[in-house]
Amino acid sequence: MRRGKVLLQAAAVAVVALLLALLGWQVAQKNSGADLASQIKAGKGPTAPALVLKRLDGDGSVSLASLRGKAVVVNFWASWCGPCKDEAHRLEAAWQRFRSRGVVFLGVDAQDFSSDARTFVGRYGVTYPIVHDGPGSTLGHWGVTGFPETFFVDRRGRLVAKVTGPVKDGELEQNLALALQAT
């Protein structure tokens, strides 16, 4: 009787501990990119989080790791976001200007209807690759808290700069130069 009671209590404590551990793990996973911005700002060059998503046009998927060796501009956006419309032409123009210099632009459309995103891409004449993340599962890993946010990844896959809000021409060139010069 006494042994049974102890076993019951131990089982109850184990279940509660397991649930707490699961909760902690879930919270840590969701916010793993929370200090990414401060690391970039401090010039620590943290490794860019993994990113593998389906292309918006349905033609396979894109992995950030497969772009190693090139400087990459990763732009998080959504079709319902006003400032994303403001920067769309600027990003496309920069892509056309820099693509011959070993730079890749990658748009991540998140928390958005894919049909709306396709309309947006057509309306603003975006030609660089766009991937779709409807549930927004990558946002926490990258520390993205709003749209648009743009990250600059160097050839070794390290984050060298981040712009919150719509990018300006000067910012694009300055941060791309950083990404290209890093060895």
Place this chain on the structure above:
Amino acid sequence: MIRPPRLLLLLAAVVALLVVLVPPAGANEQHPTLAEIENEVYCPICHEPLAASSSPIAQRMRAFIRQRIGVGQTKSQIEDALVREFGEGVLAAPPKRGFNLLAWLLPLFGLGFATVIVFVLARGWLRSRAEPAATDPASNGRAPLDPEIERRLDEELARFDG
């Protein structure tokens, strides 16, 4: 033969399973309204029910739901379409299938487990209270006194008698 406490536990488990697995009577599967779906779906960026959100994506989702209702889709079809776009996190409650079924069943198991623990503890507590009275006929149904108090009481009584 099944003893009454076990029968009660079994009945409670069956009722709880029915509550979880059978949809509420008011739910309008074939002809849903915007208000019904708004309360079963979350805004993916503001993490609150769609009914309470006025964000741009919430407004776009409302337009999407209205359009789907307009073409005669069922509630499940509309919610499935939203899940395909935004993942299962868009639903206010996890779907009652696959791994998500655990989210519905675990609280019930927890409740059953807690009931068993309370039952076992209460039975042990009642037994420990009943046992001294049953084994000591001189106690006359009362709880035994502390030996030190009993000794002092005997001394006082002896002095009074003397």
